[in-house]
Amino acid sequence: MGSQISLECRARAGNRPIIIIVGGGYGGVALARELDRSGQFFTMLIDRKDYYLHNIAALRASVEDGFSHKICVPYSKLFLKGNGFFIHGEVTAINDDNITINGYNEPVSFNYCVIATGSSYAFPCKVAEPHSEQAFQRYNRVVQDVKSSTNIVVVGGGPVGVELTGEIGSVYRDKKVYLIHSGKQLIGDQFDNKLSAKLMKQLTEIGVQVILEDRLDLGAELKRDTQNYVKLDKIESLTTAKGRSVYADCFFNCTGVYINSNSWSSTLSDAVDLSSGRLKTDNHLQVINHPKLFAIGDANSMQNAQAFYAGSQAAYLSQYLPKLNVVKTMKPYQPSNSLIMSVPIGKNKGVTQLGSMILGSRLTSIIKGKTLFVGNAYKALNVKLPSDGKFIMDDNQKLSNDEIENLSKQSGLTRKFVEAVMEGFLELPLAEGQQHV
Helix, strand or coil, rough: HHHHHHHHHHHHHCCCCCCEEEEECHHHHHHHHHHHHHHHCCEEEECCCEEECCCCHCCHHHHHHHHHHHHHECCCCCCCCCCCCECCCEEEEEECEEEEEECCCCCCCCEEEECCCCCEEECCCCCCCCCCHHHHHHHHHHHHHHCCCCCCECCCCHHHHHHHHHHHHHCCCCCCCEEEECCCCCCCCCCCHHHHHHHHHHHHHHHCCCEEECCEEEEEEHHHHHHHHEEEEEEEEEEEEECCCEEEEEEEEEEEECCCCCCCCCCCCEECCCCCCCECCCCCCCCCCCEEEEEEEHHHHCCCCCHHHHHHHHHHHHHHHHHHHHHCCCCCCCCCCEEEEEEEECCCCEEEEEEEEEEEEHHHHHHHHHHCCHHHHHHHHHCCCCCCCCCCHHHHCCCCCHHHHHHHHCCCCCHHHHHHHCCCCCCCCCCCEEEEE
């Protein structure tokens, strides 16, 4: 069957090079869309899920009935120009000139391959179910579990743990919600301590009990479950490392990001950065010692694992790939050192760090909290928005041109970058060298 796909690609490609993109997350979709628009390549996008998971909005799907149907978007409209197609399958090996797909008899060859395999995180932030109906069932279950619980414990005070706690606490003021974090401040010490302090204050205002510099001693009942959240049959007492007792009948473990490397960790072992487990690339995102392979997003070791870096790298690569034979005309990719973090606390609160600026609830709600970029995700995949729900801001709710310009000046970031923030980094402007990101 692999040879059949190769023949189909070659027949439809004509004289154009074939590019295979492994991974249909933020970076993979952004690149596939741009390559389809250019028409200079024939592209095959492959993902182990038959839907695009807009995981930026996944935590709300754990609290709000039916919201999971808004975050699982089909790939069916992605290639509007017909310069590529999507395959639902799991890639088991990436080699220098072909990939192996589970269940296929022969490898599928390519001219170039872009590795955009991303990362895994604790459910409900991400879900790995291969079919959207299975994902809906998982989210429906956790919504009901949260609804029926009275004492909820969240472990991990990074962006995911804080945002999940905020979603739960802002909807269910009558529940006891605990957030336990081993660090001295929420989110991480690489960010301004004002970000942590404001988030701490907002969580306290909605009744969340935040416990810092402590860890939870997980009993056998919690360790039994590999799904990173457990619904207990009754309220149980849990003990922290410092001897504090908390009570829970629902538990979430929001710690740890895992690089999805199964398809390349052995075949490309010479290019794996041992400290991060990610692929080493040159300044053009080309995998070291593998000239036909490129890596973007969480798969490469160039930048931190955040969705907007994947989109930025995809935007750069969509310009670089057509210029492979004239590399000197293309500036190297320039990673940003700007700190960007937006953490909503429900729909109406939250804190954002934009460069050197700290933004409060109103701007965070406009930037992210109200819509979680759902409308932008549908736009990115050329899919019509769901008829129910509101996912695009009215003009009077958006930031004015003057406000955007002011943010740009005060944060030290370009206007293009600030505008990209407002779009959730799902429609990045293309610029050689990626000076804006």
